[in-house]
Amino acid sequence: MASLDKWRVVLAQNIALRNKNLEEDELNFVVQHTIDRIIFLRIAEDRRVEDYGELQKSVTSGDEYYQNLLRNFYIADRKYNSGLFDFDKDKISTHISIDNKVIKSIIEELYYPVCPYEFAVLPVEILGTAYEQFLGKTITINTAHRAKIEEKPEVRKAGGVYYTPQYIVDYIVKNTIGKLVEGKTPKEITKLKIADPACGSGSFLIGAYNYLLEWHLDFYTKKETLAKKDKALTPTGALSTSIKKQILLNNIYGVDIDVNAVEVTKLSLLLKCMEGETQASVEMQMELFHDRVLPTLDNNIKSGNSLVDLDYYEDQFDFKDEKKIKPFSWQKAFPEVFKQGGFNCVIGNPPYAQVTDKSLVIYFNEKYFHQDYQQDLYLLFLEKYKHLLLTGGMLGVIIPNTWLQSIKFRNIRKYLTTEFNWKRILHINEHIFKAVVDTHVLLFEMKGQAINNKVVIDIFEKNRIKEHQTILQNSFPNNGDTINILSKENEKKLFEKIKNLSNSIREVSNVYNGVKPFEKGKGNPPQTEQTMKEKPFVVEDQEKPKGKNWLPLLRGSLINRYVNFWNNNSWIQYGEWLAAPRDPKIFEAKEKIIIRQTSDSIIATLIEANIICRNNLHILISTSDNHKFLLGILNSRLSDFYYFQINPERGEVLAEVKKQHVEQLPFPKNASKKQQAEIAQLVEQLLHLNAEKQKTKLTSKMQQLQNHIDYCEDKINKIVYEIYGLAEEEIAIVEAN
Structure with a gap:
């Protein structure tokens, strides 16, 4: 539906040109509503609820096509009562002008042969996907009152809009709402309250509504007597209009800070409600029951900031940001829900973004008590959910995996382990939101942790979900320590054994981050936009430049295990003008270990003095000058096994070895001098063999060198196993990992 973007552009530009009195918010509103109304009626035509071609007629006669269109909208309001066509609330649309050619071009694109879609079979979920991209942009007006479509700043920062895949929606709905309706009757389910506090285009609420529709249809199909009593089924065996409306109004709630997102959610839900209706069923509804076909969703789907209550106004004397912040009271918005104690189920995909607004940072610091480090919206939502749920309520959300693995998020992790019974966690081995997380x-x-509560861990890989293991929740640390949900019981025991026989790397060496060359506003003098663009202090793929302070520069992609690929072709002009230079003494050290940051395992080698390392490398300097022995330990399979226990990112696209991970790695307490010397000697050979392998061009010689490398690495692994006294079954665990 790329047409959505095109229609928005032509409508926005024309309406802004013809209606100079409109402000930005008003322009966004009228463009959104005009498109929504046209799409609704066009889909109604293909579903045979409206006469085919009604919209076309509005652009074939008369002088003002937009006025013709408005007449269609008024008729629709009398028929549908959906709020979408409510002109008592919409005081803008009836007082604007739009050029005929603009209206005609949009309408013509919705019909054959220009339009490729059969709207009767277009799933609402597909429409939601198209609208998700639409919602990532906004209309702005310049000083000449010309309209421009721009990506929202938060979308631009995130690299785009990312729609939640349907299988994730289905998994969450099935395992939350599916559990809550088990053994219930339709009467009992009327009390079930389901919310998405950041509903976007409505994908989760559509999933929830669709699940309840199917559940009710299945129930009434099997219970004919009750179906007749409740007037639940039509003569064709479909759910009646009244039942579909009841479910929507009784069960489905949503909030979003974006008012346009709220309108899209309403549109999607109303289209889902109207599925299966015909012109005859609509007319019968109006004649027999004097009731219009669709409900108004204004009391169910609302716009506001789910995280900021009305107490934001306290101590606020400047309200210029009120429109942006949009304080919102859940209790005032949904009093019937909180009269029963809260929602039975909260689902969704909260936004992932750091909070940068100063007033919000202050507010969240005062009102949220389980946050650490930088405030992130998804972590704030994790804290908020408890206050939306009643006791025994279900939470189902998709969030970044950092909540479990980042050392910085101790408070929120402790909060979640103690305040909730964990039921299932789906670990997604594939990168479903491109270039994000x-x-x-x-x-x-929503219950305090039960003593013997069991957590099912599922894994999604190769396009299917499979059960990995079941763990007792009380086996996880509840003090805020990081948690590895993939680690099995025998792996945990072995991890603890290794840990008890080791010092941490931070106890035997100093670990440093590499140099960050560029960042706007950093360095002396502060770097500018031009500095960022030209990058004058770094040169790649050329010989050493003339001038002072030029030193070899090493980056993560230029190393591998026991090898350094630098070839006199990468240089940095070192000094205080860099964004984040390090103490020169770090690089002057005679010998040091470097570890690649962008990786899902430990990749380390040894370098000599006066080589500068970029910030995608970690630098490790031993306090006892035993770098070769230490390198052998770091590159061993045992170290790799240990690393996976503290940071289970194996196979993930954005896997990162962070400084704190390196500092936690094991260094054996009880290695004999002989064992240390043997490993150091093997490392010496590996450094030489890998260097030789880089020089050779003969395949046969390369393979011979690789065989020798494999032999040396195997020998190091065996010595490491001896140092830690591993039994055969323990070695098997390490090797399998």
């Missing part, structure tokens, strides 16, 4: 799906119950 790796994710988990959480399915929690």
Whole structure:
């Protein structure tokens, strides 16, 4: 539906040109509503609820096509009562002008042969996907009152809009709402309250509504007597209009800070409600029951900031940001829900973004008590959910996996382990939001942790979900320590054994981050936009430049295990003008270990003095000058196994070895001098063999060198196993990992 963007552009530009009195918010509103109304009526035509070609007629006669269109909208209001066509609330649309050619071009694109879609069979979910991209942009007006479509700043920063895949929606709905309706009757389900606090285009609420529709249809199909009593089924065996409306109004709630997102959610839900209706069923509804076909959703789907209550106004004397912040009271918005204690189920995909607004940072610091480090919206939502759920309510959300693995998020982790019963976690081994984050799906119950509560860990890989293991929740640390949900019981025991026989790397060496050359506003003098663009202090793929302070520069992609690929072709002009230079003494050290940051395992080698390392490398300097022995330990399979226990990112696209991970790695307490000397000697050979391998061009010689490398690495692994006294079954665990 790329047409959505095109229609918005032509409508926005023409309406802004013809209606100079409109402000930005008003322009966004009228463009959104005009498109929504046209799409609704066009889909109604293909579903045979409206006469085919009604919209076309509005652009074939008369002088003002937009006025013809408005007449269609008024008729629709009398028939549908959906709020979408409510001109008592919409005081803008009836007082604007739009050129005929603009209206005609949009309408013509909705019909054959220009339009490729059969709207009767177009799933609402597909429409939602198209609208998700639409919602990532906004209309702005310049001083000449000309309209321009721009990506929202938060979307631009995130690299785009990312729609939640349908299988994630289905998994969450099935394992939350599916559990809540088990053994219930339709009467009992009328009390079930389901919310998405950041509903976007409505994908989760559509999933929830569709699940309840199918559940009710299945129930009434099997219970004919009750179906007749409740007037639940039509003569063709479909759910009646009244039942579909009841479900929507009784069960489905949503909030979004974006008013346009709220309108899209309403549109999607109303189209879902109207599925299966015909012109005859609509007319019968109006004649027999004097009731219009669709409900108004104004009391169910609302716009506001789910995280900021009305107490934001306290101590606020400047309200210029009120429109942007949009304080919102859940209790005042949904009093019938909180009269029963809260929602039975909260689902969704909260936004992932750091909070930068100063007033919000202050507010969240005062009102949220389980946050650490930088405030992130998804972590704030994790804290908020408890206050939206009643006791025993279900939570189902998809969020970044950092909540479990980042050392910085101790408080929120402790909060979640103690305040919720964890039911299921889906670990997603594939990168479903391109260029953004790796994710988990959480399915929690709002109760304090039960003593023997079992957590099912599922894994999504190769396009299917499979059960990985079941763990007792009380086996996880509840003090805020990081949690590895993939680690099995025998792996945990071995991890603890290794840990008890080791010092941490931070106890035997100093670990440093590499140099960050460029960042706007950093360095002396502060770097500018031009500095960022020209990058004058770094040269790649050329010989050493003339001038002072030029030193070899090493980056993560230029190293591998026991090898350094630098070839006199990468240089940095070192000094205080860099964004984040390090103490020169770090690089002057005679010998040091470097570890690649962008990796899902430990990749380390040894370098000599006066080589500068970029910030995608970590630098490790031993306090006892035993770098070769230490390098052998770091590159061993045992170290790799240990690393996976503290940071289980194996196979993930954005996997990162962070400085704090390196500092936690094991260094054996009880290695004999002989064992240390043997490993150091083997490392010496590996450094030489890998260097030789880089020089050779003969395949046969390369293979011979690789065989020798494999032999040396195997020998190091065996010595490491001896140092830690591993039994055969323990070695098997390490090797399998």
